[in-house]
Amino acid sequence: MQLPEVTDVNRLTEAEMDTAIDNGEFIIFHDGEKVKCGRGVNSLKTTTTEKGEAFKKIKIVEAVDMMEDDIRMTVQDNYIGKYSNSYDNKCLLISAIQDYFMELESEGVLQAGNSTVGIDIAKQKTYLQENGKDVIKMSEQEIKKADTGSHVFLSGSVGILDTIEDIDLDISF
Numbered sequence: 001m002q003l004p005e006v007t008d009v010n011r012l013t014e015a016e017m018d019t020a021i022d023n024g025e026f027i028i029f030h031d032g033e034k035v036k037c038g039r040g041v042n043s044l045k046t047t048t049t050e051k052g053e054a055f056k057k058i059k060i061v062e063a064v065d066m067m068e069d070d071i072r073m074t075v076q077d078n079y080i081g082k083y084s085n086s087y088d089n090k091c092l093l094i095s096a097i098q099d100y101f102m103e104l105e106s107e108g109v110l111q112a113g114n115s116t117v118g119i120d121i122a123k124q125k126t127y128l129q130e131n132g133k134d135v136i137k138m139s140e141q142e143i144k145k146a147d148t149g150s151h152v153f154l155s156g157s158v159g160i161l162d163t164i165e166d167i168d169l170d171i172s173f
Contacts, residue, residue, distance in 0.1 A: 003028060006035040024056065039165060054162070063109055063160045071097060087145040090152055094118060101158060111159030119144045123153035 009028050012020070017038055020027045024045045027038035040058040047053055054060045074096065083089040094117050101115035124143055125135050135143060 001037045001040075003035045003037065009035055026058075040163065054160070057162060059163055060160050063104075066109075067100075067104070067158070070100065074100070085148065085150060085152060090119060090154075093152065094154065097154070097156065101156075104158075108161060111161055114159040115156070116158075117154060117156035120153040120155035123155070124148060127151060127153065 006028065009030055012027070012029060017027055017029055021039050021041055024041060024043040026041060028035055029038055030036075041056050042058050042061060044051065044056045047055065055064075075093070078096075079089075079093055083092070097117045098115070101110060101117065104110040105112045105115060121140060121143055124146065127148055128135050128138075128143065128146055131149075133146065138146070
């Protein structure tokens with residue numbers, strides 16, 4: 001990304017820029033004509049199974065934070081304390097979240113057709129067992145519809161789209 005308000009910077013070699021980026025440093029560089037951002041990385045250097053390589057990218061972390069904030073505010077403003085915890089109302093909440101994901105897909109934030117959300121069967125089952133329910137003979141649908149007090153157990157998945165940064169172009173003659 002070009003930074004028109006910056007006219008010059010300390011010059012780094014390509015190796016120095018790569019090392020800085022690999023160390024989680026946000027750098028800017030001069031390409032011979034203009035100043036640009038090196039890569040949109042943050043300071044994360046050590047990855048985990050929960051936070052892999054993708055979490056080193058500013059764009060990915062921003063998308064995760066935005067989704068968490070937007071969903072939390074929507075739930076707080078429109079659902080908590082306003083609906084009974086019935087299966088139908090859980091489905092309304094699921095639909096609202098799925099619609100939000102579809103909007104982000106259409107905006108190019110998320111991979112199209114990759115977003116899901118639904119009742120977390122495993123957590124719902126655990127809750128029911130911990131509260132004295134025999135879930136062994138229950139169907140999945142019965143588990144989904146079971147009374148979970150004030151708790152709503154949801155799970156979902158999305159694919160956050162990264163930016164174009166690495167281009168490999170082979171030209172044959």
